[in-house]
Structures are given as structure tokens and as C-alpha cells.
Amino acid sequence: MSSKIIVITTIILLIISFSVLFVIEAKNHDFDYKKSWSVVYFENPRDNSLDFTIENHEGEKMEYDYEILIDDKKVAEDEVGIEKGAKQEIIPVLDLYKNSPANITIEVSAKDLKYRIYKNLGI
Numbered sequence: 001m002s003s004k005i006i007v008i009t010t011i012i013l014l015i016i017s018f019s020v021l022f023v024i025e026a027k028n029h030d031f032d033y034k035k036s037w038s039v040v041y042f043e044n045p046r047d048n049s050l051d052f053t054i055e056n057h058e059g060e061k062m063e064y065d066y067e068i069l070i071d072d073k074k075v076a077e078d079e080v081g082i083e084k085g086a087k088q089e090i091i092p093v094l095d096l097y098k099n100s101p102a103n104i105t106i107e108v109s110a111k112d113l114k115y116r117i118y119k120n121l122g123i
Contacts, residue, residue, distance in 0.1 A: 038062070040108045040115040043089065048121055050094065052106055054080065055087040062110045068092055069105040 027034075036058050043051040056062050061083050068076040075094060082088045104119040 035059075038064075038108075038110065038113060038115070040106070040117055042117060042119060045119065049091075050104060050106070050119070051089060051091045052117065053087050053089045054082060054108060056082040056084055058084060058110075060084050064108055064110045066090065066106060066108045068094065069107070070094075070102045072103075072105070 038058055039055045041053055043053055054064050063081050065079050067074055076092055080088050102121045106117050108115045
């Protein structure tokens with residue numbers, strides 16, 4: 001009888017242990033669990049387009065301001081609101097052929113955050 005109790009207790013403890021480990025691992029794989037971050041990147045860094053994406057993982061809806069600078073001169077600016085956990089692709093329409101070759105800087109800011117991405121175009 002005592003060996004059955006030991007086996008049953010061991011099985012119950014194993015099930016509880018596996019359940020706790022499963023929950024902990026699920027939280028670790030969630031990008032937004034107790035984390036606050038954003039990311040800005042070019043959709044295709046190897047082509048000559050300026051399409052870029054802003055991802056919001058700040059835990060709340062954020063308003064992002066962005067500026068596009070060509071050779072350190074501001075040519076465009078705008079603001080976009082992005083829900084938490086969402087991403088927004090920005091497709092700027094600029095006449096780049098008049099400014100070739102160009103050094104492009106995209107500055108994105110929100111609250112106390114500031115991000116910069118760069119691209120050199122040899123059009």
C-alpha cells in the first residue's frame with residue numbers, strides 16, 4: 001500500500017512540476033510579458049526604397065513622431081499612432097532622384113524614446 005502512495009505522489013508532483021515549468025516558459029516566450037520596447041527597421045534594407053516599419057511593444061498605445069532627413073535636411077515628418085503589440089509599415093513618397101546620391105536618416109521618437117536608422121542610396 002505504501003508503494004502505491006509513493007508512486008501516486010511522485011506522479012502528482014511530476015504533473016505539478018511540468019505544469020509550473022510550462023507556464024514559466026510560456027511567459028518567457030511572450031515578447032510583451034513585463035517588457036517595454038519598440039523597434040524601427042527598413043522593410044528591405046538592400047533596395048532603394050525607404051519603406052520602414054515601427055513595432056510597438058510598450059504595453060500601451062503609443063504616438064510615434066518620425067522625421068526623414070536627406071543629407072541632414074528634413075524633407076518629411078509625420079505622426080502615427082500604433083496600438084500595443086501592433087506594427088505599422090510607413091511608405092514615404094519622396095522624389096529621391098533629385099537628391100542622388102543621398103544619405104537618409106529616419107528618426108522616430110515617442111515619449112522619452114528615440115530611434116535612428118540610416119540608409120545610403122547611390123541612385
